Every structure is written in structure tokens, then in C-alpha cells.
Amino acid sequence: MTPIPKTKARLTIIGTGMAGMAGMAAACFASANHIDTVQVGVNSGMIYSSGFLDLMGVHPVESGKVWDNPWDAIEQLISDAPNHPYARLSRSDIRAAMDQFMAFLSAAERPYVADKNQNTEVITPVGTVKPTYAVPRSMWAGAKALKEKQSCLIVDFWGLKAFSAKQIADMLTPRWPAIRYLRVSFPAVGPSADLYPEHMARSLEIESNRIALADAIRPDLGDAMALGLPAILGIYKPREVREHLEELLGVAVFEIPTIPPSVPGTRLKEALDKRLVAGGIRMFAQKRVVTAEVQKNGSFVLSVGDRATGDVEHIIESDGVILAGGRFLGMGLHAGRKAIREPLFDLPVFQPPDRALWHQTNFFDPRGHGINQAGLEIDALFRPTDLAGRPVYDTLFAAGSILAHQDWMRQKCGAGLAIATAYGAVKAFQKML
Ligand SMILES: Cc1cc2nc3c(=O)[nH]c(=O)nc-3n(C[C@H](O)[C@H](O)[C@H](O)COP(=O)(O)OP(=O)(O)OC[C@H]3O[C@@H](n4cnc5c(N)ncnc54)[C@H](O)[C@@H]3O)c2cc1C
Numbered sequence: 001m002t003p004i005p006k007t008k009a010r011l012t013i014i015g016t017g018m019a020g021m022a023g024m025a026a027a028c029f030a031s032a033n034h035i036d037t038v039q040v041g042v043n044s045g046m047i048y049s050s051g052f053l054d055l056m057g058v059h060p061v062e063s064g065k066v067w068d069n070p071w072d073a074i075e076q077l078i079s080d081a082p083n084h085p086y087a088r089l090s091r092s093d094i095r096a097a098m099d100q101f102m103a104f105l106s107a108a109e110r111p112y113v114a115d116k117n118q119n120t121e122v123i124t125p126v127g128t129v130k131p132t133y134a135v136p137r138s139m140w141a142g143a144k145a146l147k148e149k150q151s152c153l154i155v156d157f158w159g160l161k162a163f164s165a166k167q168i169a170d171m172l173t174p175r176w177p178a179i180r181y182l183r184v185s186f187p188a189v190g191p192s193a194d195l196y197p198e199h200m201a202r203s204l205e206i207e208s209n210r211i212a213l214a215d216a217i218r219p220d221l222g223d224a225m226a227l228g229l230p231a232i233l234g235i236y237k238p239r240e241v242r243e244h245l246e247e248l249l250g251v252a253v254f255e256i257p258t259i260p261p262s263v264p265g266t267r268l269k270e271a272l273d274k275r276l277v278a279g280g281i282r283m284f285a286q287k288r289v290v291t292a293e294v295q296k297n298g299s300f301v302l303s304v305g306d307r308a309t310g311d312v313e314h315i316i317e318s319d320g321v322i323l324a325g326g327r328f329l330g331m332g333l334h335a336g337r338k339a340i341r342e343p344l345f346d347l348p349v350f351q352p353p354d355r356a357l358w359h360q361t362n363f364f365d366p367r368g369h370g371i372n373q374a375g376l377e378i379d380a381l382f383r384p385t386d387l388a389g390r391p392v393y394d395t396l397f398a399a400g401s402i403l404a405h406q407d408w409m410r411q412k413c414g415a416g417l418a419i420a421t422a423y424g425a426v427k428a429f430q431k432m433l
Pocket of ligand 1: 326
């Protein structure tokens with residue numbers, strides 16, 4: 001029998017993709033700090049991402065108060081909920097985390113735009129408006145058009161499901177009277193063909209298809225100053241695709257996220273993976289950490305296996321681990337019949353005392369559900385703690401949505417929480433070196 005190959009590293013990051021933002025951000029910070037790092041995870045989650053980076057939008061969730069200034073919101077949150085993971089970080093650390101991550105994205109040719117002291121209102125796939133912190137460059141003209149109420153045309157396509165320009169325009173018209181909608185055929189396919197965002201994005205990387213698309217839209221452009229399209233403007237060359245359409249049509253062109261699978265998520269994954277590998281991160285993509293053991297000297301032995309079968313293919317030995325496995329979707333936590341467990345290290349999980357308290361009776365209860373506050377409690381160095389508040393292991397850290405005492409979806413802080421806590425965990429690991 002062939003022996004199972006072994007790899008040694010200073011740090012192992014468990015979790016990748018985006019969803020998987022915490023693992024991805026941790027890898028960016030580890031790479032920037034030249035930490036010898038291995039990353040293991042299943043990438044497919046990344047296609048969930050809308051592309052927006054929320055930092056802090058809503059607090060308290062009970063009242064649904066929406067904040068213009070995310071920093072003021074964080075300050076209020078920390079004062080009201082001192083157990084929230086943001087309370088483990090200084091304001092300057094959170095800023096540094098966001099700045100460094102955005103610089104990393106720019107260097108990977110996926111630039112973001114943020115008004116650093118203010119949230120930006122953006123259009124969602126269903127035509128609602130939400131506050132976010134940073135917006136992909138390809139979507140920025142939409143935020144500007146919305147803010148300035150510019151004359152705008154939203155376009156969708158015969159055969160593309162779950163993206164309706166009419167619905168978006170209808171939803172926004174009360175606050176944005178100068179918005180119109182149009183449906184056209186996608187170049188080189190008939191009106192009855194089913195369309196998928198990723199195929200459309202690849203197709204628009206071909207120049208002749210962009211010319212045909214511009215020709216289809218031009219007669220209805222009217223006085224529009226901005227043109228909104230679903231997020232399909234290329235996978236590998238999004239800037240080139242968007243700028244070419246702007247040149248052909250003479251208006252600002254922007255993307256609106258589609259529901260998953262998401263082209264912006266795929267773009268980010270492709271670009272970040274390339275950049276991280278070039279930065280020295282060793283990746284075990286589409287693999288899972290199947291078992292984890294702690295040695296007498298405090299280091300970790302992790303077995304890595306096939307995501308489907310769990311068959312062990314590789315052993316990793318590392319001095320430290322950042323656990324960024326997410327909650328239930330990522331399978332960082334497991335909800336059993338009676339209790340919620342952390343399956344890999346069997347860490348204590350903060351959770352409601354009884355399953356009956358996991359959910360409110362009403363799904364849309366403004367207080368949110370108890371289960372969405374479940375997760376790992378951590379010390380000041382982002383180490384999961386036991387019931388007495390002591391770190392379970394000296395060099396095991398946790399980041400992202402697996403952490404307790406936060407409801408990222410309602411608080412509109414998903415990416416910010418993932419990025420900032422990943423920054424905190426990498427910084428804490430460095431202190432231990
Ligand atoms: C549909 C959807 C839309 C979203 N939209 C936005 C948005 O508009 N703005 C925003 O800011 N945020 C958004 N988010 C949230 C954002 O992506 C969060 O930051 C993120 O989901 C939390 O990241 P995470 O890395 O902590 O966990 P997850 O995203 O759950 O990722 C955890 C990863 O760890 C992996 N993993 C778990 N266990 C193991 C193991 N044993 N071995 C290897 N890998 C493992 C999982 O496979 C997964 O890839 C959205 C999320 C979803 C699901």
C-alpha cells in the first residue's frame with residue numbers, strides 16, 4: 001500500500017471559497033505576512049456571493065435600524081452586545097483588515113470601491129436596496145445612478161430565469177422615477193434557449209457578441225445615462241467587457257447581482273486562488289479536513305480527504321490552525337436532533353439551552369432566531385474557549401460565521417465579520433510564533 005503523503009506547515013486554514021470568505025481572507029493575510037500556510041476547503045460555496053462586502057448595516061435587528069455610517073453602527077453594537085466578535089477587535093484593526101483585503105483584491109485585478117466612512121446603497125437581484133460597505137467596481141455605477149437618480153435602463157434577457165428587469169424597475173420606481181426596463185435576446189442564441197449567467201459571461205468575452213449586444217440595446221437606450229445588466233460581464237476580463245460596452249453605447253454600464261450561482265463569486269475565486277498560490281499558499285482545493293488530532297507539543301495532525309468519500313489522501317502537520325468552517329451551510333457546525341456540535345475538534349458550541357428555542361414561531365420574527373447566534377465563543381486571541389472561558393488549545397483559532405453571538409445575515413455584516421475576524425486570528429497566530 002502506498003504511504004499517505006505528508007505536508008508540514010506553520011499554519012493550516014480550514015475553509016475557503018466565498019461563501020468561505022473567512023478562510024479566503026485569512027489566506028490573504030497569512031500570505032501578506034509570509035506565513036508558511038496550507039489551506040483546505042471546498043470551493044463551490046463561493047458561487048453564493050453577491051459580490052458586495054457588508055461591514056455593518058443593521059442594529060438592533062429587532063428594530064431593523066439601518067445605519068449610514070458602519071463605524072458608528074459597530075461602536076453602538078459593541079456597546080450593546082459586548083460578546084459580538086467585532087468587540088474582540090479595535091476599530092483600527094477592522095479598518096486595517098478591510099483596507100488590506102481590498103488592496104489584495106485590487107492587486108488581483110478585482111477592484112472594489114467604498115466610501116470609507118459611509119455605507120453605499122446597492123440594488124439587489126430582486127430590486128430592493130440594501131446598505132453595503134464595498135462594491136465591486138463593475139457595480140459602482142449602479143450605486144451612483146441610484147444615488148443621483150440618473151436616467152437609467154435595466155436590461156434582462158429572454159431565457160434568463162430569476163432576473164427580471166421589470167421587477168427591479170417596478171420595485172425602484174417610487175424612489176427612482178427615471179428607471180426603465182427592456183428585455184432583449186442574448187446574442188447568438190434564440191429567444192427560447194435557457195440561459196445561465198456563467199455561460200453568458202464567457203460568451204461576452206468574445207468581442208463580436210458584445211457588439212451584437214450593444215446593437216440590440218441601442219435602439220431603446222433613449223436618454224439613459226446608465227445601463228444596468230445582470231452580473232454577466234465576463235469571468236476573466238470583466239473590466240475589458242464593461243469598458244467595451246460603455247464605449248459602444250456611450251453610457252455608464254453596471255452589473256446587478258443575480259441569485260446564485262454568481263458570476264462575481266466565480267470571478268473572485270479564480271482571481272484570488274491564482275494570487276494566493278503565487279503568494280505561496282499551498283491549497284488543497286475541493287478537499288475536506290476529515291479528522292484533527294492534537295499532539296503532546298500542541299501541534300496539529302490533520303487528515304485531508306476527498307470531499308465526497310472522505311477517504312484520506314494527505315496528512316498535514318502544522319503548528320497552528322485557523323478554523324473558518326462556517327455554520328451549517330459550510331458544515332463547520334452540525335445541527336443534530338438535540339444539540340449543535342462542532343464536528344472536527346468537538347469544541348463547545350454556544351447555543352440555546354433547548355432545541356425548542358432554536359427558532360421563533362414566526363420565520364420573519366424581527367428578533368431573529370436563537371440558532372443564528374450559535375457558534376464558538378472565543379478569547380481575546382480568537383481561540384475557541386471551554387465553558388470556563390479558557391482557550392481549548394493554545395494555537396487553534398476561529399474566524400467568520402462559525403463564531404457565536406452574531407447574526408450576520410440580519411446585521412448585514414457577513415463579509416466584514418469574516419474579513420475582520422480572519423485578520424484578528426492571523427494576527428493572534430503571529431503573536432504565538
Ligand atoms: C447566499 C449568500 C449570499 C451572501 N451575500 C452576501 C453579501 O451580499 N454581502 C456580504 O457581506 N456577505 C454575503 N454573504 C455572506 C458572506 O459570504 C459570509 O461572509 C460568509 O458566508 C461567511 O463566511 P465563512 O467563511 O465564515 O463561512 P462559509 O461561507 O460557510 O464557508 C465555510 C467554508 O469552510 C468549508 N469547510 C467547513 N468544514 C470544513 C472542513 N472540515 N474541511 C475543509 N473545509 C471545510 C466549507 O466547505 C466552506 O467552503 C452571503 C452568503 C450567502 C450564503
